[in-house]
Amino acid sequence: MADTLEPDATVSEGLDRRRFLTWVMASPTLMIAARLGLDVPEAEAAEPPEGATTALSLYLAVQTDGRVVTTLPRTEMGQGITTAVAMLVAEELDTALDQVDVRSAGADARWAIQLTGLSSTMRFLTGPLRAAAAEARARLVTAAALRWRVLAHTLATSHGVVSAPDGRRAGYGELAEDAARVLLPAVSSQPRPVSRFKLVGQPTGRIDARDIVTGATRYALDLDIPEALPTVVARPPTLRGTVQFVDDASARTMPGVVAVVPLGTGVAVVARTFGQALAARAALRITWTPGPASALSDADIRTRLRDGIGPRPLPPLFTTRTIEGRFDFPYLAHATMETQSCLARVQAGQAEVWLGAQDPKYAQREVARALGWELTPWRVTVHTIRAGGGFGRRFFTEAAVEAALVSRAIGRPVKLMWSRDDDMRHGHFRPASHHRILAYLGPGGRVLGWHHRAAIPTVELPHGFGDALTALAGEVLPKVTSAVFFALSQKLPYGFGWVSQELRDVAIPIPTASFRSVFTSQVGVSNEVFVDELARELQVDPVALRRERLTSNRLKAVLDKVATEGQWGRSLPPGVAQGVAVLEEWDSAIAHLVEVDVTGGTPRVLRIVIAADVGLPINPKGIEAQLQGAAVDAMSTTLSAGVHIDAGAVREGSFADYRWMRMKHVPSDIQVHLVRSDDRVGGVGELGYPSAAAALTNAIARARGSMPTRFPILDEGV
Amino acid sequence: MAAHQFILNGQTVSVEAPEDLSLLWVLRDVLGVTGPKYGCGVGVCGACTSHLDGEAFRPCIHPVGGLSGREVVTIEGLGAQGLHPVQQAWVDEDVAQCGFCQPGQIMAAVALLKKNAQPTDADIDAAMSDNVCRCGTYVRIRAAIKRAALLLRSGAGGG
Numbered sequence: 001m002a003d004t005l006e007p008d009a010t011v012s013e014g015l016d017r018r019r020f021l022t023w024v025m026a027s028p029t030l031m032i033a034a035r036l037g038l039d040v041p042e043a044e045a046a047e048p049p050e051g052a053t054t055a056l057s058l059y060l061a062v063q064t065d066g067r068v069v070t071t072l073p074r075t076e077m078g079q080g081i082t083t084a085v086a087m088l089v090a091e092e093l094d095t096a097l098d099q100v101d102v103r104s105a106g107a108d109a110r111w112a113i114q115l116t117g118l119s120s121t122m123r124f125l126t127g128p129l130r131a132a133a134a135e136a137r138a139r140l141v142t143a144a145a146l147r148w149r150v151l152a153h154t155l156a157t158s159h160g161v162v163s164a165p166d167g168r169r170a171g172y173g174e175l176a177e178d179a180a181r182v183l184l185p186a187v188s189s190q191p192r193p194v195s196r197f198k199l200v201g202q203p204t205g206r207i208d209a210r211d212i213v214t215g216a217t218r219y220a221l222d223l224d225i226p227e228a229l230p231t232v233v234a235r236p237p238t239l240r241g242t243v244q245f246v247d248d249a250s251a252r253t254m255p256g257v258v259a260v261v262p263l264g265t266g267v268a269v270v271a272r273t274f275g276q277a278l279a280a281r282a283a284l285r286i287t288w289t290p291g292p293a294s295a296l297s298d299a300d301i302r303t304r305l306r307d308g309i310g311p312r313p314l315p316p317l318f319t320t321r322t323i324e325g326r327f328d329f330p331y332l333a334h335a336t337m338e339t340q341s342c343l344a345r346v347q348a349g350q351a352e353v354w355l356g357a358q359d360p361k362y363a364q365r366e367v368a369r370a371l372g373w374e375l376t377p378w379r380v381t382v383h384t385i386r387a388g389g390g391f392g393r394r395f396f397t398e399a400a401v402e403a404a405l406v407s408r409a410i411g412r413p414v415k416l417m418w419s420r421d422d423d424m425r426h427g428h429f430r431p432a433s434h435h436r437i438l439a440y441l442g443p444g445g446r447v448l449g450w451h452h453r454a455a456i457p458t459v460e461l462p463h464g465f466g467d468a469l470t471a472l473a474g475e476v477l478p479k480v481t482s483a484v485f486f487a488l489s490q491k492l493p494y495g496f497g498w499v500s501q502e503l504r505d506v507a508i509p510i511p512t513a514s515f516r517s518v519f520t521s522q523v524g525v526s527n528e529v530f531v532d533e534l535a536r537e538l539q540v541d542p543v544a545l546r547r548e549r550l551t552s553n554r555l556k557a558v559l560d561k562v563a564t565e566g567q568w569g570r571s572l573p574p575g576v577a578q579g580v581a582v583l584e585e586w587d588s589a590i591a592h593l594v595e596v597d598v599t600g601g602t603p604r605v606l607r608i609v610i611a612a613d614v615g616l617p618i619n620p621k622g623i624e625a626q627l628q629g630a631a632v633d634a635m636s637t638t639l640s641a642g643v644h645i646d647a648g649a650v651r652e653g654s655f656a657d658y659r660w661m662r663m664k665h666v667p668s669d670i671q672v673h674l675v676r677s678d679d680r681v682g683g684v685g686e687l688g689y690p691s692a693a694a695a696l697t698n699a700i701a702r703a704r705g706s707m708p709t710r711f712p713i714l715d716e717g718v
Numbered sequence: 719m720a721a722h723q724f725i726l727n728g729q730t731v732s733v734e735a736p737e738d739l740s741l742l743w744v745l746r747d748v749l750g751v752t753g754p755k756y757g758c759g760v761g762v763c764g765a766c767t768s769h770l771d772g773e774a775f776r777p778c779i780h781p782v783g784g785l786s787g788r789e790v791v792t793i794e795g796l797g798a799q800g801l802h803p804v805q806q807a808w809v810d811e812d813v814a815q816c817g818f819c820q821p822g823q824i825m826a827a828v829a830l831l832k833k834n835a836q837p838t839d840a841d842i843d844a845a846m847s848d849n850v851c852r853c854g855t856y857v858r859i860r861a862a863i864k865r866a867a868l869l870l871r872s873g874a875g876g877g
Contacts, residue, residue: 213801
């Protein structure tokens with residue numbers, strides 16, 4: 001990758017009056033880069049920091065065969081970004097969608113933000129993508145004008161071809177080399193107005209669908225790296241336990257076994273096939289030192305969290321009544337379908353790893369550290385591979401560290417896989433939490449205040465979070481801790497008088513990670529459940545209460561939409577009820593209406609109606625998919641899936657006991673309605689979880705006549 | 719170590735492997751057939767679902783011994799000429815997200831439609847509830863199965 005910055009780099013006016021700098025990179029064919037730094041909210045007036053010119057957002061190359069290759073510092077994990085990105089490029093460049101390839105970049109210091117999370121991809125990249133593609137189009141047109149000696153503005157583009165009024169035509173591929181040498185575009189390189197979009201905004205199928213349905217899609221362990229040997233790791237029964245003594249005598253003699261390698265986290269077994277590696281792993285005799293949480297079980301953790309809440313603060317003046325809600329949330333495993341896995345080749349002082357990582361630079365740093373190369377991390381090449389689900393788990397890359405260590409120890413490439421029980425029992429978990437919410441009522445039922453205190457084990461945030469949050473917040477943040485992130489992210493969208501929300505970080509030695517929607521998966525959910533409790537207390541309809549007290553017009557609009565489409569208040573048989581909830585986050589707003597039947601004992605979801613305002617909907621079909629999927633996550637973790645800790649060990653070991661929703665649990669009707677208040681691009685990936693969970697809980701509360709306070713709900717009374 | 723001969727995606731293959739080695743690892747590690755995925759190794763997630771003599775089965779819990787002469791079809795062998803109608807329905811309904819479970823989901827759906835050309839919602843629940851989709855694509859899987867049933871009944875290709 002060359003990175004020559006032209007002195008006359010073009011500044012393009014994007015959505016929201018944000019500006020993006022694009023420039024031509026030294027390359028045989030046309031290659032345009034767009035710069036990060038200006039493509040963030042509230043930064044439009046700010047001067048870019050020193051050195052920012054080397055901080056890339058993305059780049060795209062027009063090849064001589066006419067294909068457009070876009071390279072992003074982001075990872076496709078199922079969220080559909082490659083399709084949305086290809087749509088934007090095809091739109092601005094006037095080429096066909098199937099002419100655009102989208103690639104994930106390997107770890108590279110030149111990417112200012114290389115983190116896939118915080119629902120930030122399309123929010124950050126839409127502007128620079130459009131600017132880069134529009135710039136490329138302008139240069140291709142200019143190249144054709146120079147070749148044909150005609151005025152550039154008389155030329156038209158369509159389907160990857162520049163055409164002149166006299167009928168001459170040239171494909172982008174034929175113009176790509178000349179376009180790289182165009183000094184200044186002779187036509188506008190501004191992105192087109194949103195009103196002229198033809199493709200963006202249309203429901204569009206995924207560009208990777210065919211590969212997926214034919215089995216051609218390659219995840220890390222499907223890659224054909226010659227001689228890479230299957231490797232698994234024997235892990236302790238307790239979290240973060242360590243090896244005291246290994247007897248590998250019988251394991252070493254088993255068929256197919258190549259090597260046994262002790263690691264800090266366990267004992268690796270390398271074999272000809274994974275089946276043989278797993279069998280030999282079972283034959284290892286290991287004495288373990290229990291991990292730091294081995295004195296803790298669920299009840300102890302709940303007690304510690306409850307103790308972390310502390311005494312009630314003084315109520316506001318004129319408070320006549322205080323209502324209190326308490327909520328317990330469990331640890332959650334991300335349980336991605338593809339378990340943690342990585343290919344690694346370490347030889348001659350260089351390392352290469354292939355994995356689906358949400359933060360490749362973190363993977364690079366961690367592997368370098370493990371190999372003792374802290375000062376020379378560039379010796380580690382990280383190839384970012386499509387991942388089989390992420391949800392926050394793939395910010396952490398233990399499998400890459402293990403694979404690199406084993407590869408170095410045996411001097412051969414390895415493919416290291418976590419078994420499903422490894423993945424369930426030794427991961428990083430969405431932390432458990434305990435919440436106390438106090439609503440202060442005054443004379444005449446006025447709401448004078450809302451106080452939420454959440455006791456949550458410290459959430460481990462990877463280093464890339466700091467960069468991304470700094471960009472989101474528009475200011476340089478100090479070290480991004482749980483507390484900083486909590487304060488930035490947790491807002492209450494109601495006019496409830498004196499509002500305060502506080503985090504009590506509780507130290508519990510169980511590894512944690514963010515999970516889809518991060519703190520909102522607990523704080524936002526419990527707030528929305530308690531809003532319904534407040535409505536019951538005030539004897540008002542929960543939709544009416546929200547309409548009256550919401551401070552956001554976008555939220556009112558999506559709430560009205562689900563109330564209408566879902567026929568809020570329609571007559572239902574006994575034991576069947578509706579619930580609603582709302583959320584505004586990630587520059588988007590959403591409401592859910594859920595209908596649930598509790599007559600069979602186990603709650604059964606009958607129907608879900610969703611309305612979302614994500615601003616400009618780049619691919620409505622992809623947005624619908626994300627919101628449907630997040631609703632299933634919410635159903636799973638609200639009703640039945642939770643991780644239990646028994647003496648420092650995780651009880652659940654597979655999808656047999658980690659009860660994620662199956663086909664038979666999920667309604668055939670999960671409707672998604674899009675409401676568009678403006679053309680900003682809002683986040684989608686995390687958006688659909690919290691209000692789905694809260695609306696489901698509220699529906700159950702209304703059907704049963706009592707508010708669930710402990711999740712997953714099927715744990716109640718256990 | 720014995721040689722095992724069976725039919726894989728229409729071709730006779732012969733592999734040297736221990737009797738008790740799961741077919742999943744024979745496919746993936748010996749034969750380089752990576753469409754069937756490892757999701758649990760204990761037959762509870764369905765990510766490796768393929769066909770044995772036309773029926774859906776789990777290669778992860780099926781030892782390679784005893785396969786002699788039998789016919790295994792993986793996702794790679796499904797649409798020998800272009801897409802199978804079930805694959806086409808999966809594309810049309812834009813089912814996949816991360817995609818990891820989808821080869822198994824598709825193989826389970828093909829087996830269902832072979833036995834039952836017009837499955838009801840209850841039939842789909844019964845046949846598909848052993849396949850986990852962590853991305854939560856169930857709504858679209860259901861729609862794709864119904865669409866595929868229509869395609870198959872209208873004679874678009876064959877299973």
